[in-house]
Every structure is written in C-alpha cells, then in structure tokens.
Amino acid sequence: MPVPSFTLFERLYRFLSSRRKLLFSATLLVVALSALASSKLKIQEDIVAMLPDDSSSVAKDFRLLQLAPFTRKLVITLKGGAATDPTALTAAADRLALGLNNEGVGNVMTGPTNLSGGFFGWLGAMLPSLATAEDLVRLTAATTPAEVQSRLQGSYEKLLSPEGWALKGSIQSDPLSFSTLALEKMRFLNMVPKMRLVQNHFVSADGRSALLVVDSEVSMTDSAGSRDLLGRIDRAVTAHVPAGMTATVVSGHRYTLVNADTIKQDLYIVLTINVIAVLAIYLVFLRSLSAIFVFLVPASILVIASGVIGLWDANVFAVTLGFGGVLLGIADEYAMLIYFSCRQGGKDLAVITGEVARPVLFGAAATLISFGVMLMSSLPGQRQLAIYSMTGIVAALLISLLVLPHLIKPAVAASLPLRNINIGWRMPRRAVIGIWLAILALCAWQATKIRFNGDLRSVSMVTPELRQAEEELAKTWGDMRDKALLFAEAKDLEGALALNDRLFARLSGRIPAGELVSLAPLLPSAERQRANRERWTSFWQNGRAEQLGQDLAKYGGAFGFSKLAFAPLLGSLSAAPPAATIEGLREAGMGELVDSLIIRAPGMVRVLTLVPDTPQVVAALSDDLKTLPGVRLVSQSHFGDSVGRAIIHDFTRYMALTSALVFALLVIVFRTPSRIMLVLVPVVTGLVCMLGIMGMLGLEFNIFNIAATILIIGLCVDYGIFMVCRLTEGSNHAANKAVLVSGLTTLAGLGALALARHPSMHSIGITVLIGIGTGIPAALLVIPAICNRDQP
Amino acid sequence: MTKVLLLITFLLFAAATATAGEAPNHGDSSAILSSLERTAGAVRTLSSDFVQEKHLSMFKTVLTSKGRFYFSKPDQLRWELTTPVASGFVLKGDKGRRWHERTGRTENFQISQEPVMKLVSEQLFAWAKADFPWLKKEYRITVLAESPVALRLEPRSAATAGFLHHLLINFSADGRYVRSVELHEKDGDYTRIRFVNAAVNKPLQADLF
Structure with missing residues (x-):
C-alpha cells in the first residue's frame, strides 16, 4: 500500500x-x-x-474593586513597644513620613488633612441641612427649659476653664451644643475601624501603632518599580524608625x-x-x-x-x-x-x-x-x-x-x-x-x-511573612482592606447622592455605624438637604425660636450672660441656612474623604459606601438591593x-x-x-x-x-x-x-x-x-x- | 485660656528666676529672653493664687473667678478653680485628670487625644522648659517696658490669630513674679489674670498631681 x-x-x-x-x-x-x-x-x-473584559458582571466588578480605598495604596504600620507613649509614636510617624517624602515615594499621610476649627465650624453651620427628622426629635428634648438651664450652666463653666477661653465663639453660636448632632454623623465615616485620632495622627485603639498611608504612582503590577519603591521605603525605615519600633509595609507591590x-x-x-x-x-x-x-x-x-x-x-x-x-x-x-x-x-x-x-x-x-x-x-x-x-x-x-x-x-x-x-x-x-x-x-x-x-x-505566591503582615494589619486596624463595596451610580452627582441617601436609609438600621462607612449623613443630596432645611425652618417657627430666645435670656441672665450673648445662635435660626457641598467639605479639610467616596467617570458619578464583607451581609444585601436600581454591590470574597x-x-x-x-x-x-x-x-x-x-x-x-x-x-x-x-x-x-x-x-x-x-x-x-x-x-x-x- | 496658662507658667517661672540687677536694656527683647532662658533652669516648683477677670461682651458684668496654680518639673501641672465653681485639672506627662465638684464627676484623659488640652500642655511645657526658640516661632515678642518688665506677644500663626489678638504681661517691680496677664481678643474682649502669693521652689505635696 x-x-x-x-x-x-x-x-x-x-x-x-x-x-x-x-x-x-x-x-x-x-x-x-x-x-x-x-x-x-x-x-x-x-x-x-x-x-474577563466583556460586559460581564465579573469584568465590571473587577474594575469597581479597584476603586476601593486603600486598594492601590501602601499601608505602613509603625509599631512601638508596650511602653511607647503616643507623643513618641506620633513623632516617630512624622519623622518616618518626612524620610519617605525625602525618598520620593509619593504622597504620605499620617492623619487627616486638617480637622481643626475649620471642620467643626463647618459641621455646626451645616446642621440645618443635615438634621434629620430624628435629629429634630432630639433637638426638642434639648430645648426644654430644664435642659436649656442645664446646658447653659455647662457653657458658663466651660468659659471659666482654660479650655473655655478658646471656645467663646462656639459657645456664642451654639451654647446648647446642638452641633453634637452633626458631629455624631462622623461616626459613619470611619474607614479604619480600630483607628482613633491622636494629635491628628492615625493611631491604633491600643495606642501602640501609628498608620501611614502612601499614595504612590508606581503601579502595583510593575515589578521593577515595586522593587525600587520598596527599596526606598526600606531605606527610610532604616534611617528614621527609632530602636524599639518596627514598620511593616502591606501593599500589592510586596506581592x-x-x-x-x-x-x-x-x-x-x-x-x-x-x-x-x-x-x-x-x-x-x-x-x-x-x-x-x-x-x-x-x-x-x-x-x-x-x-x-x-x-x-x-x-x-x-x-x-x-x-x-x-x-x-x-x-x-x-x-x-x-x-x-x-x-x-x-x-x-x-x-x-x-x-x-x-x-x-x-x-x-x-x-x-x-x-x-x-x-x-x-x-x-x-x-x-x-x-x-x-x-x-x-x-x-x-x-x-x-x-x-x-x-x-x-x-x-x-x-x-x-x-x-x-x-x-x-x-x-x-x-x-x-x-x-x-x-x-x-x-x-x-x-x-x-x-x-x-x-x-x-495562583499567587504568598509568603508566611506577607500573610503575617496582613493578619497583623487586620488585627491592629480592623477590616480596612476587605470591605464590600456599594456603588450608587448615576449620570450626575445629584442623582448619585440621592441614590446614596436611599441606600443609607436601608443600611443604617441594620449595620452599626462603626461598620458602615457612608457619606450620606454628611453630604446628602441637594434635594434631601432642601427638605432638611425646610423641616429645620419649620421646626423653629410657631414661636419655638422666640421661646428659646426667652429661655436663653431668662436662664442665661441667671449666670450673668447678657441679652445679646447668644445673638449668633438666635440669628442663625431665622437666617437662610447654608448648603453642604463638596467644595465646603474640601475647605473644611475633608478632601481626602470626598475623593475616596465620590468617584467620577465620563458621564457617570459613583458614590461609594462600605459595609462588612461577610456572607450574611452580602447575601442579605444582594436580595435587598434588587429593588434599588443603580446600586451595585461588589464583594471581594464574592x-x-x-x-x-x-x-x-x-x-x-x-x-x-x-x-x-x-x-x-x-x-x-x-x-x-x-x-x-x-x-x-x-x-x-x-x-x-x-x-x-x-x-x-x-x-x-x-x-x-x-x-x-x-x-x-x-x-x-x-x-x-x-x-x-x-x-x-x-x-x-x-x-x-x-x-x-x-x-x-x-x-x-x-x-x-x-x-x-x-x-x-x-x-x-x-x-x-x-x-x-x-x-x-x-x-x-x-x-x-x-x-x-x-x-x- | 491655653495661652493664659502658658504665660502664667512662663511669668511665674521668670519672676522666680529673674533678678532686678540682671534686667537687660529696654527694647532688647533677645537679651531679656536670653536672660530668662538662662535663669529658668533653677526653678523646680511654682505655686500661686490667681484672680481671673473676664471682660466679655457676652456677660452683663465682669466675670470674676479665683483659683490656684501649681507646677513641678519636669511635666506636672495643676490648675484649680475654687470660686465660683470648684473644678480643675491635673496634667502629668501625657496623662491628665479633670474634676468638677457640682457634677461630682472625675475623669482621666490622655492629653494627646484632646486637641485643646494638647495645645495647653504643649505650650505649658515649652514655657516650663524655657523653649524660647519655639516660643519665638509662635509669637512676635516685644518688650514694652524694662522696669518693671512688660511684654507684648502677638501670635504668628493665622489659626491662633483667629481668636487671640495679643497678650500683655506685666511683671512686678522686682521681677520676681508676674503681676498680671491680659489676653486681648479681636473683638475687644479681654481676660485679665492677676497672680498673688507666688512661691518658688517651695516643696509641693505629691498628691497635688
């Protein structure tokens, strides 16, 4: 053949x-x-x-996951010993931040941009636009004659103390501490669960660790760039971290x-x-x-x-x-x-x-x-x-x-x-x-x-050191890198904020403030703010503002306050309240927060909310959010x-x-x-x-x-x-x-x-x-x- | 009030250590401050009664209060109001404790977690340690009078200048203690504190702090 x-x-x-x-x-x-x-x-x-790069859910989710805070950042935990006092710790964090800056690693943050008087002043002024119906119920309780008397006494005594000297302006405009209502809204903006602010620095709950966040331009997938970047960070750590303290870096670059x-x-x-x-x-x-x-x-x-x-x-x-x-x-x-x-x-x-x-x-x-x-x-x-x-x-x-x-x-x-x-x-x-x-x-x-x-x-190599660093990070700062993300998407900012308001209304009852991160309490939509202001204005009508003025005069007089002592407060009750805006938040020192939670893309604005990435929460929300079109849940584990x-x-x-x-x-x-x-x-x-x-x-x-x-x-x-x-x-x-x-x-x-x-x-x-x-x-x-x- | 405390500490400090014969020439603020810096190291403890008068437009009359102040090297301070409200605080390193007789409440705190208290302690201890480079950085200091010494301090930072226009400090004739401090605000309000019965390097009871 x-x-x-x-x-x-x-x-x-x-x-x-x-x-x-x-x-x-x-x-x-x-x-x-x-x-x-x-x-x-x-x-x-x-x-x-x-x-996948098609229009599948996975492809979209991956792109959205990249928008999570901390995903593309380097996180450095500076840890002191048991005897390290906060002042030494924050000073060491500042030295390390300076060293990192000198090494040119990128933008280094040791704490919020500036939360001094400007922010709290802004927050107090925004109360009429931020106060909810529930807040007004609490305000009713805060303006009873007995409460006015008690709170005025507190303000009077504050003025006598050393701290009170610097608080004269705020006492004049808020003698009854109404702004506490606005301040409480900050509970929903803690992105690092176990973090507290000490001397305007990110410090762990046990007071032994300081957090530095580095925003680098080096791509996480750039191995040569990552080597150079981590080398420079190592040099800064060696030169600036004092004996007895350690610095641990966690980021995609290390992986x-x-x-x-x-x-x-x-x-x-x-x-x-x-x-x-x-x-x-x-x-x-x-x-x-x-x-x-x-x-x-x-x-x-x-x-x-x-x-x-x-x-x-x-x-x-x-x-x-x-x-x-x-x-x-x-x-x-x-x-x-x-x-x-x-x-x-x-x-x-x-x-x-x-x-x-x-x-x-x-x-x-x-x-x-x-x-x-x-x-x-x-x-x-x-x-x-x-x-x-x-x-x-x-x-x-x-x-x-x-x-x-x-x-x-x-x-x-x-x-x-x-x-x-x-x-x-x-x-x-x-x-x-x-x-x-x-x-x-x-x-x-x-x-x-x-x-x-x-x-x-x-299919990625994870060394025991990296795993330990991740575990240590979670233990020290809580679940800061693995939150589930909720995006309220709309064509414009107002639409996205309005959707975010509705989302927050659904979440706030079932997820505690420490675990829920949302901008909604601090920056509601313009429509919601308008409604809040109308409610606020209505609240003070029908003689309530006049009654408060009389009570302030009556009980304040007993402490020696003049009739005009609280004119700024009484004036603000009848004046047109200002609106909370992104620009205002930036000027008040909250620019970082705004940039983390409001993401703009051509023809699209997303407002981000963070919730615990647990199977229970994700499963419950997956069902519930079906009736809230425009909100997308992205769970890292899911x-x-x-x-x-x-x-x-x-x-x-x-x-x-x-x-x-x-x-x-x-x-x-x-x-x-x-x-x-x-x-x-x-x-x-x-x-x-x-x-x-x-x-x-x-x-x-x-x-x-x-x-x-x-x-x-x-x-x-x-x-x-x-x-x-x-x-x-x-x-x-x-x-x-x-x-x-x-x-x-x-x-x-x-x-x-x-x-x-x-x-x-x-x-x-x-x-x-x-x-x-x-x-x-x-x-x-x-x-x-x-x-x-x-x-x- | 933070600045008041700073000045109190500084002035008592200065009064206790300065001598009339060592007073530098009028207008030579550097020499005066250098002299204070040199003599500061000898002070270990300070105590004084004080009378605080608040001339504030939000009060119908002058608000007067009385109290007592204690300082012990290196980082202990007590500010105690006796009338009209018994209250006060103690600072010890980074830790603090405040009390209030009317409410019966006593609470411990960490200075580093309380911005206002942090400012108070930071500057107080800067004065106590005679950290004049830092103080010069914070204030423009002018010598108004040489004998008795009178100083005018104007804050450099915009943040401080937002609520404080200037400070006036008057020393006693012999320079041993501060006679008064005035804190002037932008709107014309001011607070005056007069110090009496100052004692320098006298033993202080340990339980004061």
Whole structure:
C-alpha cells in the first residue's frame, strides 16, 4: 500500500533544494526582522489579562474593586513597644513620613488633612441641612427649659476653664451644643475601624501603632518599580524608625515583588533541570550535529511569534509571553518527527518530507483548533495567547516542513542511537489494554473529586511573612482592606447622592455605624438637604425660636450672660441656612474623604459606601438591593467566586468546542471510527489521568491548569495522529521516537515546573507532568496494543 | 485660656528666676529672653493664687473667678478653680485628670487625644522648659517696658490669630513674679489674670498631681 503523501511538500523540497542559500537567508531574515519587531513590545504585567473584559458582571466588578480605598495604596504600620507613649509614636510617624517624602515615594499621610476649627465650624453651620427628622426629635428634648438651664450652666463653666477661653465663639453660636448632632454623623465615616485620632495622627485603639498611608504612582503590577519603591521605603525605615519600633509595609507591590522573586528563583532550578535533561535526551536519542537544528526550531518560532504580536499590538501581556513562550518552547514534535524520519532515511528526502507532511499537518491542524478556540475566551490574556500560539504553530509548521529537511542528512543505519527501540509492542497487548482500562476507570472515578478554584489569589505566591503582615494589619486596624463595596451610580452627582441617601436609609438600621462607612449623613443630596432645611425652618417657627430666645435670656441672665450673648445662635435660626457641598467639605479639610467616596467617570458619578464583607451581609444585601436600581454591590470574597464561575464556564465551553472541532477534524482525516478512536487514546488518557490523579492527590484545578490542559490536548492529539498514521498507513517514519523524544523534552521543560515554588508554575508543571506523562505511554503502548499491527 | 496658662507658667517661672540687677536694656527683647532662658533652669516648683477677670461682651458684668496654680518639673501641672465653681485639672506627662465638684464627676484623659488640652500642655511645657526658640516661632515678642518688665506677644500663626489678638504681661517691680496677664481678643474682649502669693521652689505635696 503506498504511503499517503502531500506531494506539495515533496515538490517544494525539490524546488528549494537547489535554492538552499536563498531559503536559509530568507529564514534568517524573517527571524531577524521578527526580533526587531519584538523589541518594540511593551510588556503589560496587569492581572486584567486573566480577567474577563466583556460586559460581564465579573469584568465590571473587577474594575469597581479597584476603586476601593486603600486598594492601590501602601499601608505602613509603625509599631512601638508596650511602653511607647503616643507623643513618641506620633513623632516617630512624622519623622518616618518626612524620610519617605525625602525618598520620593509619593504622597504620605499620617492623619487627616486638617480637622481643626475649620471642620467643626463647618459641621455646626451645616446642621440645618443635615438634621434629620430624628435629629429634630432630639433637638426638642434639648430645648426644654430644664435642659436649656442645664446646658447653659455647662457653657458658663466651660468659659471659666482654660479650655473655655478658646471656645467663646462656639459657645456664642451654639451654647446648647446642638452641633453634637452633626458631629455624631462622623461616626459613619470611619474607614479604619480600630483607628482613633491622636494629635491628628492615625493611631491604633491600643495606642501602640501609628498608620501611614502612601499614595504612590508606581503601579502595583510593575515589578521593577515595586522593587525600587520598596527599596526606598526600606531605606527610610532604616534611617528614621527609632530602636524599639518596627514598620511593616502591606501593599500589592510586596506581592508583586515576592512573586517576581519566587519565579526567578524557580527559573534557576527549572532551567538547570531542563538543560541537564535536554542534554541527556540529546546524548541518548540524537547524538547528531543536525539535531541541534531541531532545538533551534522552537527558539525561532518564539522570536517569530513575538515579532508578529509586536506588529499587531505593541502591548503584550506578560502572561502571553511567559506562558506562550513556554508553550511554543516545547512545541518541537513536528521537528522531531521530521528529524527522525529524515535521519532514518531509506528513501529520497523529498519523498520522506511529503509523507511526513501528512501527520505533521493533521497534528498542527488539531493544535491550531485547540488554540483557536481560545480566541472566543472572555479573558484578554487567553485571546492574545491564542494568537501568539497559533502564529508560533504555523511558523513551526513552515520551518519544520520547508527548512528543516534541508538541514538533516540521513544517518548510516548502524550509527542511529537506540535504533532497535521497540519497547512498546513487545509487551502483551491484553495486559497493556487491561492495565490501561483499569487506570482509566480509576482516574475517571477520582476525577469526580477534583475541585475548581477560580480565586486568582490561589495562583499567587504568598509568603508566611506577607500573610503575617496582613493578619497583623487586620488585627491592629480592623477590616480596612476587605470591605464590600456599594456603588450608587448615576449620570450626575445629584442623582448619585440621592441614590446614596436611599441606600443609607436601608443600611443604617441594620449595620452599626462603626461598620458602615457612608457619606450620606454628611453630604446628602441637594434635594434631601432642601427638605432638611425646610423641616429645620419649620421646626423653629410657631414661636419655638422666640421661646428659646426667652429661655436663653431668662436662664442665661441667671449666670450673668447678657441679652445679646447668644445673638449668633438666635440669628442663625431665622437666617437662610447654608448648603453642604463638596467644595465646603474640601475647605473644611475633608478632601481626602470626598475623593475616596465620590468617584467620577465620563458621564457617570459613583458614590461609594462600605459595609462588612461577610456572607450574611452580602447575601442579605444582594436580595435587598434588587429593588434599588443603580446600586451595585461588589464583594471581594464574592468576586473570587464569580471569577471562578466565569473561568469554569469558559473552560467548559472551551473543552466542549475543542472536543467537537478536533473530533470533526479527525473524522474528516481518518474517517473510520476505529482509527479516530485510536488517535484519541493519548489525549483521553492524558486528560482523564490528569484530572483523576489531581483529584486523588486533593489538588485543586486553577486557571493555570486550564491553560496547561490546552497544551496536553494539542500535544497528545499530535502523538495520536503520528502513531496512527504510522501504524495504519504503512509509513515507516519514526513516529514512536518522535513521540518519545518530543514528550521527554516537554516533560523536561514543563514537567520540571512541578518543582517550582510559585503556585502558577507549579500548577502548569503538575498538569503537564501528569497529562503528558500518561499520554506518551498511551501513544507508545496502548495504540499499538489496540491496533495490533506492530509485531516485534 | 491655653495661652493664659502658658504665660502664667512662663511669668511665674521668670519672676522666680529673674533678678532686678540682671534686667537687660529696654527694647532688647533677645537679651531679656536670653536672660530668662538662662535663669529658668533653677526653678523646680511654682505655686500661686490667681484672680481671673473676664471682660466679655457676652456677660452683663465682669466675670470674676479665683483659683490656684501649681507646677513641678519636669511635666506636672495643676490648675484649680475654687470660686465660683470648684473644678480643675491635673496634667502629668501625657496623662491628665479633670474634676468638677457640682457634677461630682472625675475623669482621666490622655492629653494627646484632646486637641485643646494638647495645645495647653504643649505650650505649658515649652514655657516650663524655657523653649524660647519655639516660643519665638509662635509669637512676635516685644518688650514694652524694662522696669518693671512688660511684654507684648502677638501670635504668628493665622489659626491662633483667629481668636487671640495679643497678650500683655506685666511683671512686678522686682521681677520676681508676674503681676498680671491680659489676653486681648479681636473683638475687644479681654481676660485679665492677676497672680498673688507666688512661691518658688517651695516643696509641693505629691498628691497635688
């Protein structure tokens, strides 16, 4: 039976064989130009690569989560010993802040901008606009004759004391302490639960720690910038934190740096193992100068794929280059098959190329389908990875089929290493099939135990030091970084504030002030303020203001107060009250607060409210807020679940579509069910074993496992095609060696990642190690055993 | 009242340590302050009775009160009003305690948590420690008269100037004690405190603080 062949490649070989210099020059030129184009790439180390960018809820939630206070800031806890007094602590915080400023780390805050007289004066003046109906009930109680007498006595005695001297103005305008009502509204603005103000500094409840907040321009995902930033902070800490005190920094920058350093350390180990393993593979299986070209193919396609991405979009996700690079770096099976076939010789190289082109093209088509389906992903990183990988596969295909055959010379039969390798088909076929089926059954059962974990934090490196720092931060300051966010969204500020008023009305009864952070009590909508003022004005009508004036004159006179002593107060009751505005809040020193809780975007204003991120609160609010359109709840813990669900959905869709398309391809190419089933043996074995063994070991399936699964599908389908073509189409090309050696290089490159400390690299390594590690024996042993064609 | 306390401390301090023969030339404020700074180190304790008169437009008549003041190095101070309301406070380092006879309430506090008290103690102790660089930073000091010494202090910061126009301090003829302090506000109101029976470096009962 003649071996099926793509004569196009046979003809191309003959055509190019007389133009090899031109062929090699053109290849080198393409690689060089690609290198030039790839030099323009701007690497984007942003986690958005792995988050949906469609209009899904997850994508919106992620963008909104970035708006939470403290998310993008560095938080430094300066801790003193048990004997540290507040003055020493705040002085040390000031010195450290100065040192940090001198190091140019960004804007450093040790306390609120300015909460001196200006703010309290503003707050008192705004009472008519802020007072609710409940406040007026309390005001009624505060203006009874007995209460007026009692409060006036208090004011009188204050004036005699040293503190009272500075309070003369406020006593004149508020002798009965009405402004306490306004001051109480500040209870809803404490973003750091266990914080109190000491000497205008953020100090912990136990008085032993001071808080510094750094607003840096360095992106959290910029590892080089983070290293420099944290280095400068370390220098300031070393120089300015006195003995007996410690400073702990918590921020996303630390996570970035820890992850970058861990990956670097891992790469040393992995690359060392890789080099040793590849060298061993070379010495055992190849031992030829021309084999070096096989290893050059993956390197070349890396450069070409990067260059194409560079021409298409200069901004490339780090994950594309990193993971895509690894994928293509081990994509050597086409080159291996051509190499072994050409080295084995026995025929004209043009004929061999034509024959080998068939399984190579089929394999590449299956791999392209696997990666192509990723184009439908909602994750931008995966879509870019698809383009990158598909470009690389096409480049690998062209180089392997057009260039490589001209670089390999057939070996003398006796000089081929391991020329008699025939391990697989010497084994009893029934035993092989029996063991295989038993393993498949066991793994299929165990695969049901596997758990998906979509939390991106699970693939991030968190050292014990970082975990301890986070725990210490929560213990010292309370839950300041993990609040659930509620956004009242509208086209303009007034609309957003009005919605925020309604939201606050629902929340204030069920969440205590210390746990609820809302701007509504201090900055209601203009409409609400107008209503408050009308109520206030109405309250003082019908003789109430006059009665208060008479009571003040009567009881004040007893303490020696003049008739005009409280004219400012009585005047304010009849004057038009001022409105609370953002500008007023800023002038009163609350600019930071306003910027944290009011977020403007083109055509959109959001007012942020913070609530505890507990399952109970989130569940209750999720239901309740359905009747409050325009309010969006974003829970950090809930977000992890949402991402997980989105990833699982993506993965399920991907698996179904890939399976269908690859199956369709195999049907077209191999036609008979038995041959199709044979081709699928390695990929089914690899996937079932991977899921089963991971389930058995209690390993969770994360986003990197999913990406690595694509590789398993691509490679194992290739192995199946190579083997089935060899066994059923009468070709004598060295598919078994190509599968074995290509599989071993993959294990050496990616399987070694299982030894990495970084969770993402470890995940890839484990997946590949199990998937490819079981797919290779399935291809080499099970297919021949089922096929029953290869006899020793 | 914060500033009053500052001045009381300073003036009693100065009165106790200055000598007539050491008085510098009229108008030479630096020399006067330097002299005070040099002699301040000798003062360990101070005590004095005081009479406070408040000339405030919000009262029909002058509001008069009486009390007693104590200071002990390095960081203890007692301000006690005896009439018309028995009340007062003690400062000891960062800690404080205030009491009020009518309400029967006594409460402890931390100075650093109370902005007004923090201001009081910060400046009081600056005076007690003769921190003239700091005081010069806070006030423009003019010597109005050399014998007896009279000073006028004008706040530099806008925040302080918002409620205090200037201070007038008059020393006794021999410079041993402060005769009176006047705190003038922008609206013409003022408070005068007269100190009598000043005692310097006399033992003070430990339970005063």
